[in-house]
Amino acid sequence: MLEISKLVKRYGHDKPVLQELDLVVEGSSVVSIVGASGAGKSTMLRCINRLVEPTSGSIRLNGNELVKLRGAALRRARRKIGMVFQGFNLIDRLTVMENVLAGRLGYVSLYQAISRRYPKEDIERAFTLMERVGIAHYANKRADELSGGERQRVGVVRALMQEPEILLADEPTASLDPRTSEQIMKLLQSLASELSLPVLINIHNVAQAKTYTERIVGLRHGKMIFDGAPSDFTKDALDAIYGGIEAPEEELTAEPDKAQSGVPHDQT
Numbered sequence: 508m509l510e511i512s513k514l515v516k517r518y519g520h521d522k523p524v525l526q527e528l529d530l531v532v533e534g535s536s537v538v539s540i541v542g543a544s545g546a547g548k549s550t551m552l553r554c555i556n557r558l559v560e561p562t563s564g565s566i567r568l569n570g571n572e573l574v575k576l577r578g579a580a581l582r583r584a585r586r587k588i589g590m591v592f593q594g595f596n597l598i599d600r601l602t603v604m605e606n607v608l609a610g611r612l613g614y615v616s617l618y619q620a621i622s623r624r625y626p627k628e629d630i631e632r633a634f635t636l637m638e639r640v641g642i643a644h645y646a647n648k649r650a651d652e653l654s655g656g657e658r659q660r661v662g663v664v665r666a667l668m669q670e671p672e673i674l675l676a677d678e679p680t681a682s683l684d685p686r687t688s689e690q691i692m693k694l695l696q697s698l699a700s701e702l703s704l705p706v707l708i709n710i711h712n713v714a715q716a717k718t719y720t721e722r723i724v725g726l727r728h729g730k731m732i733f734d735g736a737p738s739d740f741t742k743d744a745l746d747a748i749y750g751g752i753e754a755p756e757e758e759l760t761a762e763p764d765k766a767q768s769g770v771p772h773d774q775t
């Protein structure tokens with residue numbers, strides 16, 4: 508369970524970007540975080556894995572307070588937090604398998620990593636997960652030879668190799684075409700339930716948030732102003748979150764074209 512309480516983040520002397528934010532995510536919930544550019548979505552995710560230092564407040568993952576951790580304790584806690592990025596963050600000249608195994612870096616010794624002597628169980632787990640998301644046949648391909656959707660699947664598998672207790676996805680579909688975006692959203696949704704993993708997804712596309720996540724959290728100027736089911740996410744909620752702020756109309760209202768998504772069942 509993730510429990511965020513009174514989280515404040517202030518960059519320098521500016522106004523706080525997150526203002527006493529509270530959020531609890533239980534079980535295998537898939538939660539989307541929506542809000543206009545600058546609302547504080549990325550800052551919130553990055554406070555959770557401490558890529559950004561919270562100014563005050565508490566973030567507990569399965570009972571462990573993350574905010575005060577330092578050194579080895581912080582590194583241990585970070586292993587349990589998987590992160591998927593908009594730009595995939597793969598190492599292009601390495602193979603898919605090598606990128607995937609990078610998810611084990613927090614667990615293996617430096618010698619094992621440098622000599623690429625990963626434990627047999629890690630290799631097996633890598634293949635199982637790659638098969639699950641449909642990229643096992645690319646194991647020995649260079650990462651830069653893959654399409655965007657395939658690269659994001661590598662990013663997802665790398666995060667899962669950490670055996671995370673939570674998965675954070677920062678705009679995971681923003682670099683992908685609409686159909687591929689839907690496949691990735693569907694994949695995250697299925698993996699959350701298969702692996703009993705809570706997933707937090709920052710997303711600009713409200714229509715996809717409504718279709719592929721079970722709970723929507725809306726931020727505006729660092730405050731949570733909506734927290735509910737997609738069915739409760741009415742035009743009023745949309746106006747409250749984005750009112751007076753320009754957002755592309757089709758991103759907010761267009762229904763994802765599920766009929767055309769064409770994702771084989773075993774890959775979603």
Ligand SMILES: Nc1ncnc2c1ncn2[C@@H]1O[C@H](COP(=O)(O)OP(=O)(O)OP(=O)(O)O)[C@@H](O)[C@H]1O
Binds near residue numbers: 543546547548550551
């Ligand atoms: N490292 C930083 N130093 C100073 N200000 C920052 C830093 N990172 C973010 N900010 C500011 O914090 C605010 C929130 O940014 P954040 O990236 O969290 O918003 P966001 O909702 O994720 O936006 P987007 O959807 O555009 O990614 C913005 O005003 C941004 O300029």
